[in-house]
Amino acid sequence: MKKWMKILVLFAVIGIAAASYVYVFVYNKAHPDYRKLEPNFSLSSESCFEAFKKDASEANQRFIGQMLQLSGTLNQIESTEKQTIFYFIHSEGMFGNEGVRVNMLPDEQLSEIISGQDITIKGYCTGYNQTDVILEHGSVIY
Amino acid sequence: MIVSLAMGIQLQAQKYITKNGKIHFYSDAPTEKIEAFNNQVNSALDITSGDFIFRVLMKSFQFEKALMQEHFNENYVESHKFPNASFVGKVTNVTEIDFQKTGTYQAQIEGDLNLHGITQKISEQGTFEVKDGKIHGKSTFYIAVADYDIKIPQAVITNIAEKIEVNVDILLEPLNK
Numbered sequence: 001m002k003k004w005m006k007i008l009v010l011f012a013v014i015g016i017a018a019a020s021y022v023y024v025f026v027y028n029k030a031h032p033d034y035r036k037l038e039p040n041f042s043l044s045s046e047s048c049f050e051a052f053k054k055d056a057s058e059a060n061q062r063f064i065g066q067m068l069q070l071s072g073t074l075n076q077i078e079s080t081e082k083q084t085i086f087y088f089i090h091s092e093g094m095f096g097n098e099g100v101r102v103n104m105l106p107d108e109q110l111s112e113i114i115s116g117q118d119i120t121i122k123g124y125c126t127g128y129n130q131t132d133v134i135l136e137h138g139s140v141i142y
Numbered sequence: 143m144i145v146s147l148a149m150g151i152q153l154q155a156q157k158y159i160t161k162n163g164k165i166h167f168y169s170d171a172p173t174e175k176i177e178a179f180n181n182q183v184n185s186a187l188d189i190t191s192g193d194f195i196f197r198v199l200m201k202s203f204q205f206e207k208a209l210m211q212e213h214f215n216e217n218y219v220e221s222h223k224f225p226n227a228s229f230v231g232k233v234t235n236v237t238e239i240d241f242q243k244t245g246t247y248q249a250q251i252e253g254d255l256n257l258h259g260i261t262q263k264i265s266e267q268g269t270f271e272v273k274d275g276k277i278h279g280k281s282t283f284y285i286a287v288a289d290y291d292i293k294i295p296q297a298v299i300t301n302i303a304e305k306i307e308v309n310v311d312i313l314l315e316p317l318n319k
Contacts, residue, residue, distance in 0.1 A: 031208045060225050064201060065215075080162065082181070095159050095184055096317060103182065126201035127225040129184050132161070134199055 034137035037067045039122045045072030045088035045100045052128035069122040077115050084110055095131040102138035156190045158277050158314035165310055169303040178203040185312050192236030196229040218292050219258050227257040246271045258290045277314040
């Protein structure tokens with residue numbers, strides 16, 4: 001094989017490898033495995049809710065986009081067609097009960113969890129909608 | 143208006159709410175189709191006055207691709223600066239809708255949509271299906287990203303549509319107080 005052809009083939013291989021890497025590991029990179037993420041903050045569900053209620057702007061800066069580990073008494077479990085939602089209720093307002101809402105991971109084993117139980121969970125905080133603090137991708141910490 | 147609606151909801155039984163409303167948006171651009179889902183939209187409707195509100199957390203939108211979700215939150219809607227979107231308005235033809243009678247009714251909705259820190263007046267059509275004491279609201283409308291000061295870099299201009307299709311699907315239940 002001539003030298004120029006070898007160089008051409010080498011560049012083509014490098015180009016294909018680079019494009020494949022970008023496609024697989026950048027463009028199609030997987031969502032985080034939230035169950036394995038370490039919490040950035042650990043606090044009671046009531047402290048978390050009160051922080052947002054007292055100063056939403058400051059709490060937004062501190063907690064949004066962070067993994068929170070929350071402890072408290074689970075007041076309500078709601079199951080929809082796609083997910084299970086845990087509620088820690090701390091107040092009442094225009095939408096009825098207010099508190100911390102945790103949208104649990106769909107494959108989380110929750111059959112033994114009951115309302116009224118003291119529990120510790122972790123989840124990804126997406127903010128406060130003036131009624132509830134919302135955590136996504138929740139999982140139970142045993 | 144939110145405060146007055148909230149006070150009204152606490153005092154009367156003519157208010158319908160949900161915390162599980164669904165919003166889906168779809169961007170149909172030449173080089174890429176992008177969609178996202180949010181299933182925890184707060185909404186309240188006063189069937190007497192027609193007052194109607196929504197509140198949405200931007201970071202609760204879920205995308206198929208993690209990279210798209212990152213770009214949406216960090217570069218486009220800047221959800222660290224503007225974590226909420228909201229709509230505050232009215233069903234202007236509320237008197238034409240019989241919320242006691244099963245049926246599907248056309249609804250005219252007008253109000254202020256706040257997104258990315260920008261508020262724009264919008265006027266959209268929707269339907270309310272009244273059934274079994276609940277109100278199932280649906281609407282599809284389009285918003286222009288430029289109207290909300292959402293800047294798309296030139297490098298990805300063909301990846302994101304100038305107008306985004308927004309689908310709203312809410313099942314409102316009576317507020318029991």
